[in-house]
Amino acid sequence: MTRVMNFSAGPAALPEEALLRARDELLDWNGTGMSVMEQSHRGKAYEKVHQEAHDLLRKLLGLTADDKRSVIFLQGGATQVFATLAMNFLRAGTSADYVSAGAWGDKALVEAKSYAAMVGASAREVRWEGAEGAGKGTRMPHPRELVFAEDAVFVHTTSNETIHGTQVGLSESLPFADPKQPHVCDMSSDFLGRVIDPRKFSLLYAGAQKNIGPSGVVVLVVDDAFLEASCDDIPSIFRYATHAKNGSLYNTPPTFAIYLVRNVLAWLDAKGGVPAIEKDNRAKAKLVYDAIDESGGFYTCPVEAESRSIMNVVFRLPSEAHEAKFLAASEQAGMVGLKGHRSVGGMRASLYNAVSVAHAKALADLMREHARTSG
Amino acid sequence: MTRVMNFSAGPAALPEEALLRARDELLDWNGTGMSVMEQSHRGKAYEKVHQEAHDLLRKLLGLTADDKRSVIFLQGGATQVFATLAMNFLRAGTSADYVSAGAWGDKALVEAKSYAAMVGASAREVRWEGAEGAGKGTRMPHPRELVFAEDAVFVHTTSNETIHGTQVGLSESLPFADPKQPHVCDMSSDFLGRVIDPRKFSLLYAGAQKNIGPSGVVVLVVDDAFLEASCDDIPSIFRYATHAKNGSLYNTPPTFAIYLVRNVLAWLDAKGGVPAIEKDNRAKAKLVYDAIDESGGFYTCPVEAESRSIMNVVFRLPSEAHEAKFLAASEQAGMVGLKGHRSVGGMRASLYNAVSVAHAKALADLMREHARTSG
Numbered sequence: 001m002t003r004v005m006n007f008s009a010g011p012a013a014l015p016e017e018a019l020l021r022a023r024d025e026l027l028d029w030n031g032t033g034m035s036v037m038e039q040s041h042r043g044k045a046y047e048k049v050h051q052e053a054h055d056l057l058r059k060l061l062g063l064t065a066d067d068k069r070s071v072i073f074l075q076g077g078a079t080q081v082f083a084t085l086a087m088n089f090l091r092a093g094t095s096a097d098y099v100s101a102g103a104w105g106d107k108a109l110v111e112a113k114s115y116a117a118m119v120g121a122s123a124r125e126v127r128w129e130g131a132e133g134a135g136k137g138t139r140m141p142h143p144r145e146l147v148f149a150e151d152a153v154f155v156h157t158t159s160n161e162t163i164h165g166t167q168v169g170l171s172e173s174l175p176f177a178d179p180k181q182p183h184v185c186d187m188s189s190d191f192l193g194r195v196i197d198p199r200k201f202s203l204l205y206a207g208a209q210k211n212i213g214p215s216g217v218v219v220l221v222v223d224d225a226f227l228e229a230s231c232d233d234i235p236s237i238f239r240y241a242t243h244a245k246n247g248s249l250y251n252t253p254p255t256f257a258i259y260l261v262r263n264v265l266a267w268l269d270a271k272g273g274v275p276a277i278e279k280d281n282r283a284k285a286k287l288v289y290d291a292i293d294e295s296g297g298f299y300t301c302p303v304e305a306e307s308r309s310i311m312n313v314v315f316r317l318p319s320e321a322h323e324a325k326f327l328a329a330s331e332q333a334g335m336v337g338l339k340g341h342r343s344v345g346g347m348r349a350s351l352y353n354a355v356s357v358a359h360a361k362a363l364a365d366l367m368r369e370h371a372r373t374s375g
Numbered sequence: 376m377t378r379v380m381n382f383s384a385g386p387a388a389l390p391e392e393a394l395l396r397a398r399d400e401l402l403d404w405n406g407t408g409m410s411v412m413e414q415s416h417r418g419k420a421y422e423k424v425h426q427e428a429h430d431l432l433r434k435l436l437g438l439t440a441d442d443k444r445s446v447i448f449l450q451g452g453a454t455q456v457f458a459t460l461a462m463n464f465l466r467a468g469t470s471a472d473y474v475s476a477g478a479w480g481d482k483a484l485v486e487a488k489s490y491a492a493m494v495g496a497s498a499r500e501v502r503w504e505g506a507e508g509a510g511k512g513t514r515m516p517h518p519r520e521l522v523f524a525e526d527a528v529f530v531h532t533t534s535n536e537t538i539h540g541t542q543v544g545l546s547e548s549l550p551f552a553d554p555k556q557p558h559v560c561d562m563s564s565d566f567l568g569r570v571i572d573p574r575k576f577s578l579l580y581a582g583a584q585k586n587i588g589p590s591g592v593v594v595l596v597v598d599d600a601f602l603e604a605s606c607d608d609i610p611s612i613f614r615y616a617t618h619a620k621n622g623s624l625y626n627t628p629p630t631f632a633i634y635l636v637r638n639v640l641a642w643l644d645a646k647g648g649v650p651a652i653e654k655d656n657r658a659k660a661k662l663v664y665d666a667i668d669e670s671g672g673f674y675t676c677p678v679e680a681e682s683r684s685i686m687n688v689v690f691r692l693p694s695e696a697h698e699a700k701f702l703a704a705s706e707q708a709g710m711v712g713l714k715g716h717r718s719v720g721g722m723r724a725s726l727y728n729a730v731s732v733a734h735a736k737a738l739a740d741l742m743r744e745h746a747r748t749s750g
Contacts, residue, residue: 033379214630216629
């Protein structure tokens, strides 16, 4: 079995250990004579792995039992959270502030506006220089650029823009400073890829299919006090409070996806947790960015140095013909997923947790060799 | 590897063939050097299996390319459809009719009412004799008992009440007659377990975790003309039209769950499709109901003969002590999942598509033997 080097943006590479564990027990899980996906979600066998996924997540985030925060697993992905976030916290006459630095921030805002219009609330885009025009997507805002409305119910940010390859806060103590309003952050594409302090956020969320599992499950970490203030007159299935109260078992959860998240988190924990993986992630990103910066202009990265993502490295070649040739060479070398998002073109190497330093080095080596022979 | 006899109500038994296929290609799918769950959902490799799942579903339902109906895969389960159904079709001043014969019909109504209240619409329960009181859950209504509001935007029914073990239409040409209003039906627990005519429904839906796959995905089959009439001012992620238009690829779908549905549907297709499995399902149910009816009152089924479900067979023993003893004996015999739902007690044998005739026979044999020795 030859496994490829997978640089896909998500769904993305998973740790081989997590997959092997799933394969070995696919038809007989823990001696139950059933697959984990055939187990009742109310049964003791499944409940154990469900709890373990919750516990590992708290541990990896550094949350103790005393921390009044709930970890929730939901379906629908981050895209659905864009809408349910507004449903849970926006009432008639209230407003929330959205910081957008790219495609995902924009989508979050559009869905919030759509719901806000239904109930007479509003979702407002925070103005800053990089929020529109040619510079959009080339950097994240500096905290000093952002002014939030005093009465905003929450401030929404995106910590890593997957399509543009920008990421916040790597040289700051916190992403987008520390608003006094409740801070809600979409961390889909860098969740558990770097150390953060979850206590600085009222709510953070992440689709699993980048760093922590397969698609089909999204994680929320929410301050219980913030949850107290949520709307109770929306359908139960959309209330975060419903799911927090029921330990993510209000309705049938995506059991196999949560089981796989458990496998991935157990792998991460055994590897030394988030500090250890962040070290690897920084090393991987440096390998690829160095190959870009030392190419004498053959490769270019449109992102300003301070905002360069360690999760998604975007770069261009001199022409689309060069890019097609490079893509073919990468596939020849056993690499997949390097084509940039269709909306921006170019190349993108996603270096999520499950991508090894060796794979990043192989990519950097290929880039150098390719520049030498094709430059 | 000893596989148990799994009578769970859902998540439930899956065909061994579908699981073996998943196991064998878990780390290297179709020679791609990746798991199917590591593939980009926009890539050709995944798109093929995604399309195959849609195509198999149409084929098994007997829908041709000419049928103006869309098959959609969504997240959130049937419980979320309870809410999104109202969001898609209820506007201020409109109302929908709900027929409830049990716990799931009730839940569908409660979620619809909750949303309806938000927008000034209404969800009305259709009155009939078995809708409340002691008889609730012991039978399905007869078509002649139901009168629908002339201006109902749709009529909602539940074809099989999983908890109570009741099912409609087995001796009728259609479930709940044929309302002239658009008919929306929750078929979660008997979908593809019996032959139906999908053209008689404006929308039918089913969580996968009973007959067609793991939890984490729900299927909708919707008349395109009905979809035309849906609300376009709700968040995009909740609009069925968004997902129909994008072939269930508007946002990242639960790729592995859809792949497993494909595996299960391919198994069903090879087995002879729905007519063949319905024959098995009727045979399985007869084995267990006969064991009940021929026990001289040791086992009793509270459900009226005409409404007895072929998917979920509920029965009681003379006392809770007898029930505990029977449960222990069944576990001893390698059977799991026979405990009834906590809200009603007793026993429940779920005989979904993946449960073999041999397993149903083993259960019936055990029941007869147990009655003989413990009766």
